[in-house]
Structure formats: structure tokens, C-alpha cells
Amino acid sequence: MFVDKAKINVKSGDGGNGCVAFRREKFIPRGGPSGGDGGRGGDVTFVVDPGMRTLMDFKHKVHFKAGRGEHGQGSNMAGRDAEDLYIRVPPGTIVKDETGASVLADLTSGGQTFVIARGGRGGRGNARFATSVRQAPRFAEPGKPGEERWVVLELKLLADVGIIGFPNAGKSTLLSRVTNARPKIADYEFTTISPNLGVVELENGQSFVLADIPGLIEGAHEGKGLGHEFLRHVERTRVLLHMVDAAGTAGRDPVSDFHVINREIALYTPRLAALPQVVALNKMDLPAAGENASRLRSEIARSGFHVFEVSAVTGQGIRDLMFKVVELLREAEQVSTSQPETNGISGA
Numbered sequence: 001m002f003v004d005k006a007k008i009n010v011k012s013g014d015g016g017n018g019c020v021a022f023r024r025e026k027f028i029p030r031g032g033p034s035g036g037d038g039g040r041g042g043d044v045t046f047v048v049d050p051g052m053r054t055l056m057d058f059k060h061k062v063h064f065k066a067g068r069g070e071h072g073q074g075s076n077m078a079g080r081d082a083e084d085l086y087i088r089v090p091p092g093t094i095v096k097d098e099t100g101a102s103v104l105a106d107l108t109s110g111g112q113t114f115v116i117a118r119g120g121r122g123g124r125g126n127a128r129f130a131t132s133v134r135q136a137p138r139f140a141e142p143g144k145p146g147e148e149r150w151v152v153l154e155l156k157l158l159a160d161v162g163i164i165g166f167p168n169a170g171k172s173t174l175l176s177r178v179t180n181a182r183p184k185i186a187d188y189e190f191t192t193i194s195p196n197l198g199v200v201e202l203e204n205g206q207s208f209v210l211a212d213i214p215g216l217i218e219g220a221h222e223g224k225g226l227g228h229e230f231l232r233h234v235e236r237t238r239v240l241l242h243m244v245d246a247a248g249t250a251g252r253d254p255v256s257d258f259h260v261i262n263r264e265i266a267l268y269t270p271r272l273a274a275l276p277q278v279v280a281l282n283k284m285d286l287p288a289a290g291e292n293a294s295r296l297r298s299e300i301a302r303s304g305f306h307v308f309e310v311s312a313v314t315g316q317g318i319r320d321l322m323f324k325v326v327e328l329l330r331e332a333e334q335v336s337t338s339q340p341e342t343n344g345i346s347g348a
Contacts, residue, residue: 004155004195004233006058007098010117013041013066013082015143018123021074022136033136035126038143039069039079041119045086050110052090053197055155066117069143072125079122086113092158092236098150108158116151120144154232157195159211160329162234164265165243166257167214168250170282172196173312174243175212178322195233206326211237231268238332239276239325240265242305243312246281246289246296254281254292255299262303276328278306280321285311 016038023031044066064087070079095105095114105114123141130137163171179198196212213234234240242261246254258279266273279300283289293309300307306324310317 003055003059004157006055006153007062007150008058008153009063009148009150010044010087011063011065011148012044012085012117012119012146014068014146015039015041015120015122016069016071016079017142018125018128018140019072019074020126020138020140023075030135033126033130034074034076035140036072036074036077036079037125037128038072038122038141040081040122041069041143041146042066042082043084043115043119044117045084046089046093046095046105046107046114046116047086048091048093048107048110048112049088050091052088054090055093055153057088058153066119066146068146069119069122071143072122072140076125076127078125081122082119084119089153090155092156094154094156096152096154098152100152100154104151117147117149120146156236157197157211157233158209159197159233159237160208161200161210161239161241161325162237163210163212163241163243164234164261166245166250166252166261169243169245169257170312171212171214171243174241174280174282174310174318175210177312177315177318179210200322200325202322202326208326208329210241231265234265234272235269237275239278239328240272241321241325242277242279243282244279244296245283246292246309247283247286248288248292249283249286254296258296258300276332277303278308278321278324278328280317281307281309282312284309284316285314 018038019035021035023034025031044064064085066085067082069082072079089107091108091110093107094103095116096103107114121144123143126137126140163174165171175196175198178200195214198210199207200210201207211233244254244258248254262273281293281296297307308317308321308324310321
């Protein structure tokens with residue numbers, strides 16, 4: 001099951017209490033205080049695991065608690081520090097506060113960590129409070145409590161290219177043809193109810209990650225269909241591959257479909273509308289697609305996008321389409337490396 005949002009509770013460990021003790025050993029007169037310090041409580045830390053793909057692990061387990069530090073002991077023995085608790089999350093996880101309004105961390109690369117709750121400091125034992133005028137303190141510090149908070153986890157898939165388009169435009173079929181992904185494919189709308197990822201490997205050794213983004217219809221940016229749930233997965237992509245059902249098999253006008261999808265992503269965030277886009281006129285193996293192709297080409301040309309006539313079922317035009325996508329990715333990478341970073345929330 002694909003899960004891309006979760007709300008969990010994290011609590012770091014409390015610090016151990018300091019100890020009140022006095023040395024009473026033979027041949028050591030006036031031994032004095034010997035209470036040791038308490039140990040530090042464990043931190044709660046998120047760590048990115050490249051092998052994870054969803055937030056499924058947080059569907060049934062909501063509470064995560066680190067251990068507390070051991071209490072101090074006599075003979076000036078300090079309590080042991082508690083082990084830190086590491087919570088594995090997939091690449092692309094955004095950590096937000098309880099309200100979901102403030103971003104605390106954006107975890108994108110494998111091995112990246114972020115401490116979400118720091119363990120409490122251990123209390124000092126009575127030996128720490130001995131002075132020349134207070135030689136036998138009979139008190140110690142309690143350990144400090146650990147931090148506790150609710151946080152919201154949101155997953156934005158890390159894909160180079162996002163496939164957008166109306167339901168049944170052929171997105172899943174294309175993904176299954178060019179990658180090893182095996183999404184569900186059927187002739188009814190919303191067959192795909194969660195994003196699917198696959199790696200495209202071309203014969204020249206080049207490769208990229210392709211994501212099928214489901215649920216886009218008119219009004220998707222307002223939450224209609226499944227678009228509001230999954231539009232955020234397109235945000236990290238560098239190139240959009242727009243699939244259009246050129247045959248109009250669902251009874252819609254292909255030209256209208258093209259404009260509706262572009263309007264929805266622009267309303268969701270203008271950044272998406274500015275991404276490089278290549279348009280695939282799909283289902284060209286059907287007679288109706290040929291009749292609509294010239295009309296579609298002239299309309300899309302006004303937007304300045306590259307257009308390819310393809311058939312995800314037969315493979316027609318797919319190779320040229322993939323090589324064009326690689327070219328656009330290369331150009332997008334050159335642009336991104338020439339621009340300085342403006343922000344970036346990194347893990348601690």
C-alpha cells in the first residue's frame with residue numbers, strides 16, 4: 001500500500017536522576033559525598049533510508065519513544081546514557097509541525113539525518129555540589145525531561161520526470177513499457193490510485209526516474225478527484241511528460257484535455273507550469289487519433305512544447321520520446337547548476 005502522509009508522536013528519553021551517596025570505607029575518614037550523575041536520555045532522529053518508498057511503516061505505529069538515561073550511583077558512578085532512537089523514512093520526506101504549517105526538515109538524500117527531539121540532560125549527583133563550606137550536600141538534581149511533540153510527515157516522490165494527464169491517457173501503460181514497474185492497467189478511470197515509480201534505462205547508458213502521477217482532472221488543485229493528494233509528487237520533478245489521449249476514447253476533446261491539465265498544475269503552483277514539458281499524443285494506433293493529431297499539433301505549438309506521436313501499446317515513437325526527455329533533463333540540470341541555492345532546510 002502506498003502511504004504518503006502520516007502524523008506521529010515522538011518523545012526523547014528523560015535524563016537519569018543524580019544520586020545522593022556518601023563514601024563509608026575503611027581507612028578513608030570523612031569520605032564525603034560520592035553520588036554520580038544521571039545519564040543522558042536518548043535523542044529521536046529521522047534518518048533517510050533509500051530502500052523505503054512509502055510511509056507505510058507509520059500507518060499502524062504512531063508513538064515513538066527513546067529510552068531514558070540510567071540514574072547515577074554511589075562511588076561517583078555516572079548512569080549510562082540511553083541509546084538514540086532512529087526512525088527510518090524514505091527519501092523525499094518532509095517533516096512538519098503538528099499543524100502542518102511549518103516545515104522543520106526536508107529529507108532528500110540517503111543517510112541524511114535530522115534530530116527531531118533531543119534527550120533530557122542527566123541530573124547531577126550530590127558530589128557535584130560539595131564545597132568548602134558545604135561538605136556533605138544531601139541533595140541531587142533530577143534528570144531533565146525529554147522533548148515530546150507531534151509531527152506530520154509528508155512524502156514527495158523524488159523523480160526526474162513526472163507523467164501527467166487525464167485518467168486513461170495511457171500513463172501507466174507507458175510506465176510499464178519503458179520501465180520494470182508493473183502498475184495496474186484497466187479501461188476505467190482512476191485505475192491508478194497511487195503514484196508509481198520506475199527507472200528508464202536507455203541503450204546509451206543514460207537513465208532517469210519516471211513517476212506516474214494519478215488522479216488529475218479539472219479542479220484537481222481544489223481537491224477534486226485524487227489530484228490534491230498527489231499533485232505534490234510532481235513538485236520535485238525537473239521535466240513533465242504530458243500524456244494526451246489523442247483518440248479521445250473517453251469522449252473528451254483532446255485539445256481541451258491538454259489545456260485543462262496545464263491550467264490545473266499552474267493553479268497548484270506556478271513553478272510547475274514553468275517546468276520543461278514534452279507532450280506525447282498517445283493512442284496513435286487508433287484511427288481517431290490520426291484525425292485529431294494535426295489539430296493538436298497546431299494548438300500545442302503555441303505553447304512552445306515538443307510534441308511526439310506515440311502509442312504506449314505498440315511502442316510507436318516511444319524511443320524518440322525518451323531520448324527527448326533525456327535531452328530536456330540535461331538542459332534542466334545545466335540551468336539548475338548555474339543558479340545559486342536560495343534556500344534549503346537540511347537535517348542536523
